[in-house]
Amino acid sequence: MLMLVRGARLYAGDGRVAPGLVDVEVAEGGHVARVVPYDDQREPASTGRLIEAHGDLLSPPFVEPHIHLDTALTVGEPRPNASGTLWEGIARWSERKRTLTREDVIGRATEVLRWQAANGVLHVRTHCDVTDERLVALDALAEVRDRVRDVMTLQIVAFPQEGIVSFPGGERLLTEAVARGADVVGAIPHFEDTREDGVASLRTAFELAERHGLRVDAHCDEIDDEQSRFVEVLATLALRSGLRDRATASHTTAMGSYNGAYSYKLQRLLARSGINLVANPFANLGLQGRFDGYPKRRGLTQVKEMLAAGVNVAFGHDDVMDPWNPLGTADPLQTALVGLYAAQLTGAEEIPTAYSMITDRAAAVLGIGEEYGLRPGCPADFVLLPAGSPAEAVRRQVRPRYVVSRGRVVAETPAAPTRLAWPGEAPVDVDFTRP
Ligand code: 17E
Ligand code: FE2
Numbered sequence: 001m002l003m004l005v006r007g008a009r010l011y012a013g014d015g016r017v018a019p020g021l022v023d024v025e026v027a028e029g030g031h032v033a034r035v036v037p038y039d040d041q042r043e044p045a046s047t048g049r050l051i052e053a054h055g056d057l058l059s060p061p062f063v064e065p066h067i068h069l070d071t072a073l074t075v076g077e078p079r080p081n082a083s084g085t086l087w088e089g090i091a092r093w094s095e096r097k098r099t100l101t102r103e104d105v106i107g108r109a110t111e112v113l114r115w116q117a118a119n120g121v122l123h124v125r126t127h128c129d130v131t132d133e134r135l136v137a138l139d140a141l142a143e144v145r146d147r148v149r150d151v152m153t154l155q156i157v158a159f160p161q162e163g164i165v166s167f168p169g170g171e172r173l174l175t176e177a178v179a180r181g182a183d184v185v186g187a188i189p190h191f192e193d194t195r196e197d198g199v200a201s202l203r204t205a206f207e208l209a210e211r212h213g214l215r216v217d218a219h220c221d222e223i224d225d226e227q228s229r230f231v232e233v234l235a236t237l238a239l240r241s242g243l244r245d246r247a248t249a250s251h252t253t254a255m256g257s258y259n260g261a262y263s264y265k266l267q268r269l270l271a272r273s274g275i276n277l278v279a280n281p282f283a284n285l286g287l288q289g290r291f292d293g294y295p296k297r298r299g300l301t302q303v304k305e306m307l308a309a310g311v312n313v314a315f316g317h318d319d320v321m322d323p324w325n326p327l328g329t330a331d332p333l334q335t336a337l338v339g340l341y342a343a344q345l346t347g348a349e350e351i352p353t354a355y356s357m358i359t360d361r362a363a364a365v366l367g368i369g370e371e372y373g374l375r376p377g378c379p380a381d382f383v384l385l386p387a388g389s390p391a392e393a394v395r396r397q398v399r400p401r402y403v404v405s406r407g408r409v410v411a412e413t414p415a416a417p418t419r420l421a422w423p424g425e426a427p428v429d430v431d432f433t434r435p
Contacts, residue, residue, distance in 0.1 A: 001033065002026045002407040004044035005051045005384065008058035010035070010374060013360040015352025015390055021055060026380040030406035034376060049409075051402060057385040057393060060373050061122035061403065062332040063362035066217075066250050066278045066316025068159075068324075069109040069126040069144075070137035071096075075321040086222060086287045089323035090161060090191075096323070097132055105140035112320050113148055115330040118411045120383035120400040122152050125217065125366055127159035127186060130177040131167045142181050151405045155366055157217050158182035164201040166193045171204055178212055185209040187218035189230040190254070198230050206237045206247075215246040215367060217278075222251035224288050224297050226258055232266060235273035244274035248365050250316065252277055252301040253284050263302060267309035276365045277311055279303050280318035281339040283325050303343035307353065314362040315339040315354070332358035336394050348391075355390035380407040386415060388433070396432055 003026040010018040021038035026048075036042075044050050077096050081088045109126075116124060128141050138158065145154040158177035164170040164187060178185065187205040189198030202218065209216045216238070221228040231249045238247035258266065270277070279301045288299020306313050315335045319325035328334075340346065340354035363372040371378055383400035387393040403411035417429035 001045040001048040002028050002030065003049045003051065003380070003404070004042065005053055005058060006042060007038045007040065007055060008053035008384065009055055009388060011057060011059035011359070011390060013356065013373065015349070015356045017057070017389060021053075022058075024058065024374060024382075026407040030380050030408065032374055032376050032378050032380050035374060051384065053384055055388060056401065057387050057389060058374065059383050059385060059390075060359060060363070061381050061383050061405075062120045062358050063123040063366060063368075063372075064116060064121045064317060064330070064332060065125050065248075065314045065362040065365040066280055066318055067112075067124060067126050067330070068128075068319055068322065069112055069124075069141060070105055070128045071322040071324075072112045072320040073108040073322070075323065075326050081323045083290065084286065085290045086324065089287070092323040093129070094162065097129065100132070100134075100136045102136060102140045102143075105137045106144055109141055109144050110147075112330050113144070113152065113154075115320075117152060117403060118399070118413075119329070119331040119333075120385075120403045120411070121330065121332060122381050122403070122405050123363065123366055123368055123372075124152060125155040125157060125184065127157045127217075127219075128182070129161040130158045130173050130182075131160050131162040131170060133169070133173070135173065135177060135180065138177050138180060138182065151410055153368065155183040156181070157184040157186045159186035159219070160188060160201075163188060163192050163197075164204050165197040166191070174204070175208060178208055178214065182214070184215045184217050187216070187220070189218065189233070190221050190223045190225075190228045199233050202230060202233050202237055206241050206243065209243065210241055215248070216243060217248040217250055220249040220252050221254035222284070223254055224257055224291065224299060225254055228254040231255065232269060235269050235275050238275045239273040245276060245312070245364070246367060247273075248276040248278055250278040251280060251284060253288050253299040255301040256288075256297055256299060258302075263305065267302075267305060267311070270306060271310045275311070277301060277306055277313045278316045278365060279313060279339060279343065280316045281335065281342040282328065283318035285338070285342055286325060298342060300342050303339070304345060304350075312361055312364050313357060314365050315357040316362075331397075333394055333397050337397065340394070351391040351394060352389070355394055381405050392433070
């Protein structure tokens with residue numbers, strides 16, 4: 001036995017916690033051997049490591065369904081995004097893109113992956129701009145994917161930031177990116193010059209994905225234009241091609257401006273199509289509504305409504321310190337907290353749902369659901385969170401005590417209590433927990 005985690009509360013998926021406490025045994029090969037009821041006398045085999053959970057939450061790792069590792073940590077280079085819009089962000093990035101080198105991309109992407117591992121993220125889908133004749137970021141991220149393979153899984157989306165149809169050579173570059181090993185095909189229909197070009201770009205993306213057996217994840221309707229309706233095209237293509245839950249529409253912020261009648265039609269279509277949605281609250285709370293007076297829209301997709309319609313919705317971080325988001329530590333618990341307020345998921349049952357949107361719901365976006373979880377035979381990938389429930393982990397914004405990948409501890413954060421000297425009382429450690 002490699003490891004025994006004793007006395008843990010087990011996250012069971014969909015925001016729920018399994019009844020009672022459990023012990024989890026990790027076999028030598030780095031997979032879960034057994035999950036059994038808690039026994040305080042249980043010991044690991046002589047060489048095994050014992051982790052006492054003390055009732056803390058044991059969860060499969062966080063999953064980041066949407067990040068841009070190629071642009072990360074470039075904020076202010078060569079100059080800031082002064083207007084704060086998506087459009088100026090794309091223009092600033094276009095300038096920075098010309099100076100990319102292999103070492104530059106590898107260095108920044110690896111740094112953010114380290115942050116993610118420390119935060120308990122072990123599965124990542126990153127977009128990578130392929131509207132670049134050199135495809136330097138794509139090749140660099142493919143190297144990074146190989147380097148981290150033993151600890152984290154990294155999916156690379158060939159993302160045509162400046163268009164497939166409207167950018168000169170866009171389709172050729174996208175096709176070349178797939179040939180060079182991209183895992184997922186991207187698109188950006190709302191950025192194409194015309195509605196027809198947007199539709200054509202989605203057709204191209206789906207044909208390419210089908211030909212190579214890949215998934216699709218498009219930046220889709222990331223604009224406050226209620227007439228931007230590419231998600232219906234994406235869902236229909238997903239339905240007719242059979243890609244279904246292998247297709248994802250990211251951002252879809254125009255949905256925040258759709259009228260009720262159209263929204264109802266769309267909910268039915270999206271549910272039938274099986275596609276996933278990824279909302280990115282940090283970026284879109286910052287970028288959208290910039291052309292509005294008051295009332296000012298907040299640029300979020302219909303998270304609550306689509307969940308109610310049975311659509312899989314996940315939360316993504318999107319950016320870390322780049323032209324579209326100046327801040328970020330790549331911590332999904334922050335994404336969940338901001339996302340749940342933005343989407344008003346403040347009900348007692350909705351807060352755990354926000355947790356599922358950075359764990360099992362995000363895993364479904366990546367298509368890794370079969371190996372994801374703490375079931376016998378699954379890779380022993382997990383986080384032990386100093387919290388008693390998913391809602392508490394979100395509320396207290398905890399960092400994992402342990403992050404374990406395939407039975408090995410990759411990150412450890414000791415508890416660091418804050419001493420409070422309160423008038424008339426002896427100093428105590430502050431306890432933010434509530435029963
Ligand atoms: N590119 C884009 O088109 N949209 C975004 N939100 C980011 C990059 C971050
Ligand atoms: Fe994005």
